[in-house]
Amino acid sequence: MSAVRGAALGELAAFGGAPAVPAGLRTLPWPVVTDADRAAVAGVLDEGPLVSNADGPTAVSALEERWRALCAARHCVATSNGTTALALALFALGIGPGDEVIVPALSFVASGLAPLHQLAVPVFADIDPVSFTLDPAAAAAAVTPRTAALLAVHLHGQPADMDALRAIADRHGLAVIEDAAQAVGALWRGRPVGSLGDAAAFSLQVTKNVPTCGEGGLLTFADEQAAHRAVMARQFGEVMEAGRPRDYISHLLGWNHKMNPVQAAFALSQLDRFADYEAARQHNVADFLARIDGLPGLLPPSAAPGSTHAWHILRFRLDPAAAGLDGVDPAGMRRAVHRLLRAEGVPVSRYQVTTLPRQRVFTDREGFGRGLPWSLGQPPPEPPVPVAEAVVADSLTLQKRHLHPDAGLALRSYAEGFAKVWRHLDVVRNMALRSGR
Missing domain, CATH: 3.90.1150.10 (Aspartate Aminotransferase, domain 1)
Structure with a gap:
């Protein structure tokens, strides 16, 4: 009835x-924290290691392998949070200054900020009125000679139309990055999100369907070289190999975007359920x-x-x-x-x-000062986004x-x-x- x-x-x-x-x-606890979660965290605190760049297996490397299998992906790289995962995905795929990245007009602000962190320009396109994900027709209309990537946000847990978006990307030679921060476990045509693009970024923030005890992110890649660049970039651009002493040599631009093993151990315990x-x-x-x-x-x-x-x-x-x-x-x-x-x-x-195009960070175009990255070239037109x-x-x-x-x-x-x-x-x-x- x-x-x-x-x-x-x-x-x-x-x-x-x-x-x-x-x-x-009216309020239900989330995440559900069990004795198994507490024991997993205590195990790391008692036995270590407490950092992910230790010489040997850690809870972080175990989580990477478990997540790779969950997503049916080829490679997985853990990061400090979902936003750094997005930025590292763009970096690893060679998206940089002056490039344009097509982003859906409705999403969490990190989807639009990640391109800015690479001095790339977010170009906002309208969404589908039912799925709330990037409208392929709007995305296709937003492509210019400077477009380098499509950011397919699986908003609220609904996969974007990856068939249509992949076809656009293949036609124009674009990278496809999945923003799967809200979509772990979702499937598109029987395939898990995280295996549908050139790279995919996930969030383990405490509100997510698979949480950690605070913040955390994960990246999946189809290409081994891109995954290797992400591993280097999350650790100051260094080459970290098991059995090889750390030499503190930075080979490329890097950050400190590592996940710690306490967070990984909590997430691994949550994955069990x-x-x-x-x-x-x-x-x-x-x-x-x-x-x-x-x-x-x-x-x-x-x-x-x-x-x-x-x-x-x-x-x-x-x-x-x-x-x-x-x-x-x-x-x-x-x-x-x-x-x-x-x-x-x-x-x-x-x-x-508000929609992303109306966020002050994008309307004011202050960016890194002097209008960067928009001032690197002719700013793209702002398409209307009536559905969003x-x-x-x-x-x-x-x-x-x-x-x-x-x-x-x-x-x-x-x-x-x-x-x-x-x-x-x-x-x-x-x-x-x-x-x-």
């Missing part, structure tokens, strides 16, 4: 009624989405045909016309629904409040709570909160119209 038919009318909590979601279900957690998440999210299916004007997230969604973040678009709210604009409906759902205890949020703008205006997200393997009960209560608000669309209309005056 749908949530619309099964939910009692109730009095809206925003106006004095009892909330649909009990207080204890990842398959079970992922199965529970797929079941719980599918049940939740089924319960809110059919609510007029609510467009819930879905997996694109031929893909498996990792459900890192759930984004809901709102359509006032489909909800029968004549005269209400999408942003007004979003504001009203946001207030009413939060009152019911449903922990929705906006997450991104619309998505920011008309959508709400659910984060973290659904990652817990026992989130089923909480998600059922969230569905009841959605249904309760939708039984009062007249209130939504009135609030939306007042907010627009």
Whole structure:
């Protein structure tokens, strides 16, 4: 039975009624930290080594091999976080000063910052209105003679259309980098993300589906030479080989982007439970989405045909016309629904409040000073991104709570909160119209 038919009318909590979601279900712990995780960390603290550049196996090298196998990739390199992973991917593939990198207009800001770190220019292209990933047609239109790479962001855990993007890249001789920070475990045409481009960057930040105890990143590569450049660059440009004393000679531009073994040990322990957690998440999210299916004007997230969604973040678009709210604009409906759902205890949020092209770091074009890297050549035109703008205006997200393997009960209560608000669309209309005056 749908949530619309099964939910009692109730009095809206925003106006004095009892909330649909009990207080204890509004926040679920993430990550789930177990005795096994604590023992893994303690093992490194007790026995070492405490750095990843030790002469011999470490928890970091073990994580690299485990991740390489998980992604069906040829090579894996651990880094300090997902942002440094993106920057190292670009560096290892030879993306540098004055090059252009096509980036989707809706993403976490690191997707646009990574090219800047290499003195390359991010060129923002519009997104697909359903998958929220880079629109291949928009990407193709943004290609210029200076374009060197496409950054395919698997936003919220939904793989981008890698077939179409790969075809564009092959036609123009471009590198393809996957920003898979939110998408571990997702599949495209049966293949795992991390094995679909020339390189892929992952994040192990504590909010991610596979977390570490703080920060961490991983890179996968198809090419051995590119992987070797990334290994050198993360350690000051040095050549580090087992059995060979460190000579402190920098052969190329490098940074200090290493992961430490404590973080790696925690992530390895989390990986032991990842398959079970992922199965529970797929079941719980599918049940939740089924319960809110059919609510007029609510467009819930879905997996694109031929893909498996990792459900890192759930984004809901709102359509006032489909909800029968004549005269209400999408942003007004979003504001009203946001207030009413939060009152019911449903922990929705906006997450991104602007598109990447509107971020000050990109509009001001200060960069490294004197307008670098844009001043290295003729700045590319700024294509319109109406879909990304619309998505920011008309959508709400659910984060973290659904990652817990026992989130089923909480998600059922969230569905009841959605249904309760939708039984009062007249209130939504009135609030939306007042907010627009």
